[in-house]
Amino acid sequence: MSRPRVAVFRPDDGRIDDAADLLDSLGAEPVPDPMLTIEPTDETPPDADFVVLTSSTGVDVLADAGWAPGDAVLCCIGASTAEAAESAGWTVDRVPEQYDSAGMVASLRDDVDGKTVALARSDRASATMPEGLRDAGADVSETTLYRLERPDDADESAELAARGELDGAAFTSASTVEGFLAAAEGRGIREDAVAGLNEAVVGAIAESPAETAREAGITVDVVPEEADFETLARAVVERAER
Structure with a gap:
């Protein structure tokens, strides 16, 4: 066979x-x-109450840049993202049960009213998360960590x-x-x-x-x-x- x-x-x-x-x-x-090829932008997220990372690629880009979450509540979508963050020496505070933007919104909805939330993602990220978190009362910033290009x-x-x-x-x-x-x-x-x-x-x-x-x-x-x-x-x- x-x-x-x-x-x-x-x-x-x-x-x-x-x-x-x-x-x-x-x-x-x-x-x-x-x-896809990865093109880092050399940008890092601002100080915030919550920082959301959505991929192990984003973790790698930030770790290479020397960034660390500090006192922020670090939220990761997916086990692989969380594992990469922990390997970088960071403490992961939230991993939603549903590994997507809607899952992250559901996980944070009750905790972000009046808080700052920094989303650090690729240039092709959807609007689901920022819209959902703003509806929950969060002050949301968006940082493009890397661009995705097709070879x-x-x-x-x-x-x-x-x-x-x-x-x-x-x-x-x-x-x-x-x-x-x-x-x-x-x-x-x-x-x-x-x-x-x-x-x-x-x-x-x-x-x-x-x-x-x-x-x-x-x-x-x-x-x-x-x-x-x-x-x-x-x-x-x-x-x-x-």
Whole structure:
């Protein structure tokens, strides 16, 4: 039996190599397609009562800049973000049960009235969190820690999907879904690429990328309960093998 061919989309900052190695160890043939490159802005969040970080990339950017949360209540979306923050030597105070912007708003809603909240995220972050926290009475600032750019050569997975040669795909953010679609559009194969994905096993690490995929006509087969890449990869590979 041949190994299932599974595309993985992670930023081109070392995580794409780790993801490919994991897929290989699970018995899949990895197709690493780094849909995003990270461009730090050299900005850091202002002093605030609460600081919200949404990715391990953001943690790494701030740690490299020598930033620390000080006396702020440090809030992290997702276990991987919290683990990165703790590895940086910071104390994590809040991790919402639901690993997305709506989950963070629900976690903080009752505590931020009249407080300052600093959001430190990428340039592609949604408006859900700032709007929700402002509705809860918070004074919200937004800092763009890094910009996400799509590499010009990010198209192998779209080509394979269009030819029906992918068995699985693992999307880790809404931006990676958008990057895949943009790559396919640029090649003039978007319709065929989406059709190819719909013959494969498509996994999304959380509801946000899953919803972006569904809106584009992509059927999402796997959304793990825990927003963890290894959990996602295992689920996609196991289903693709069946």
